[in-house]
Amino acid sequence: MTPGAEPGSGFTWPEALCAPVRELPDHARLLVALSGGLDSTLLLHLAVHCHGHSGAVRAVHINHQLQPNASETESFCRDLCGRLGVPLVVEKVTVRSGENSAGGIEEAARKARYSALEAMVQRRDLVLMAHHGDDQAETVLFRMLRGSGVAGLAGMPFSRDLGPATLVRPLLGFERVELERWARSAGLSWVDDPSNTDQRFDRNFLRHTVLPALRERWPGLNRRLRHTADACAESEALNQKLAALQWQAVGGEQDRLPVEGLKTLSLAEQKNLIRWWVRERGFPAPTISSWQQVMQDLIFAREDREPEFRSDGFSLRRFQGDLYLVPDHSQLPDVPVTLEPGPGLNFGEWFLKLEPAVTPERPLPPIRIFTRQGGERVRFRSDGPSRSLKKWLQEIAVPPWERARLPLVFAGSGDAAELVAIGDLWCSEQYSEGAHAAGWRLVVERECD
Structure with a gap:
């Protein structure tokens, strides 16, 4: 842990540092992503300084359970938030062991972190992350080495959607050396992540070996890479506008x-x-x-x-x-599923429910849901002939992959079972609209992708 103390009464936060934190969009809550490191610790202090009076500031610590000092870091975050009077949520996540390697652990941890944040946010929340100019330079260079296009080379945006909330990076305009100077002047404490010096990880190799050499050769490298990112962001914005126009045109x-x-x-x-x-x-x-x-x-x-x-x-x-x-969709049941009156059930990407339309005059026959097995026939009118389901689906141009996942609803049992619904494409008059014949209305809805 880097030693220090809370800001003393004689310390004043510089206005240049406070401005991007103070001038945030309208919000209900401010959730500061707190890792315990220098950058996020400084950001939490700034959020409390600028918005603490509103009671909206919260902190979120994602414990990846990967480092030997993970418990120490979590305890530090709890103590810090206790001293600042900031509510803290600690979320433990598990990085899948298959991705836990020098080549994939960074990306796996990042996905787990953002998934955990997205799961806890609400509408009108702002999630503050402490990425700064050095992080942006690393991101642009890293993506360039991976062969990214202009969207990737645009780097990290100042803000973007995160589920129903908005993610904001108010420190992107500052270099880490500036942040560290202010943090030390304020007497702040933070926890150093031991993995940040492990150069088996690509970003650490860039941070400790490649970027210092580039900065020595080309002073102002962060500014140069920021200009590249800004130009790529403009190009990507034009690309998206063109795509939206051509989408409509075609x-x-x-x-x-x-x-x-x-x-x-x-x-x-x-x-x-x-x-x-x-x-x-x-x-x-x-x-x-x-x-x-x-x-x-x-x-x-x-x-x-x-x-x-x-x-x-x-x-x-x-x-x-x-x-x-x-x-991609989840695996469908490999045996028929029984549907009974009540709250309904999910069948893959479908939702099905039985609800009373009138007071039933006779018992409800067994209702089963399954997928095509071959040879099914459908009778669209009670007094009409039956038709091959396979041929009917071909005639109405249902794509093959959708045919295989359509929920088929059967009423009755054994050889007497009758096909009464085909996904949301057709439903027997017995179970649709007024449903006077059966007394029950069948609801079949496809969830939005």
Whole structure:
């Protein structure tokens, strides 16, 4: 622990440091992400100094349980918040052991940290993080070495959405040496993370070996890299605006893009539009080594082909004249599920419920939910002929991957069981609208992706 004390009565926080913390957007709560290190400890003091009178300041400590001093750091955060009169939430997270390696632990810990923060925030919360100019320089250089495009080279934004809340980085305009000078002048204490000196980690190698040499050769390196990040951010903003315009021009919908419209665009425009679409749906932009080959496969495949490109959490699939963005879904039950009156149940991405429409005049038959097994037939009218479910789904152009996940609802048991609903595509008049025949209304809803 770096020795020190709380700011004495003779210390005055400089206005240049206070201004970005004081001039925050309107909020209900300020949640300071407190690691116990220099930067976040300083940020918590600034938040209390600028907003402590409002009672809105809170602190959140994410304990990754990775370092030998994790318990000591947590205790330090509790003591600090106790002295400052700031409520503290401590969240312990577990980094998956498969990612716990020199190459992947940083990213795994980052994901766990942001997931924990997102799970606890509410609307109109501001989450303050203490990233500074040196962190921004590391991020830009690190992403450049990974081959990132302009979106990555734009670095960390001053603010962005975090679930229903907003994440803000008010210290991005300052270098670490400035923050440390002010922290020492104020007599602050903090805990040093021993992993920060381990150069097996890429960021530490950049921080301790590469960036010092670059700064010696090119003074003002942080400023130069910040200019690069700002230029890339402007370029990315223009790319997104272009993609939004072209999305409308080609007739894009939430989950699909017309292939004929994509064909009118250049490869660069196709790449830009796909990346924008994926990010708009909440997924990370795909990393593709050969965009030309992927777009060739997806767009110019024969009509009888169904090409697919898989990425992190989703896949891009071609069906007939459209390109679909298909989220990965959970495994469906491998045996039929019984549906009874009451609060309803989830079946994959579907929600089903039975509710009374009128006072039932006869007992409710057994209601089961399952997926296609082959050979199912459906009778759309009680006095009409039955039809092959497979052929009907083909006729109405339901994509193959959706056919396999449609909840089929059967009423009755054994050979007498009757298909009464097919997802949200069709429901028997016995269980829809007035539902006078059965006395029960079947509700089938597809959850928004």
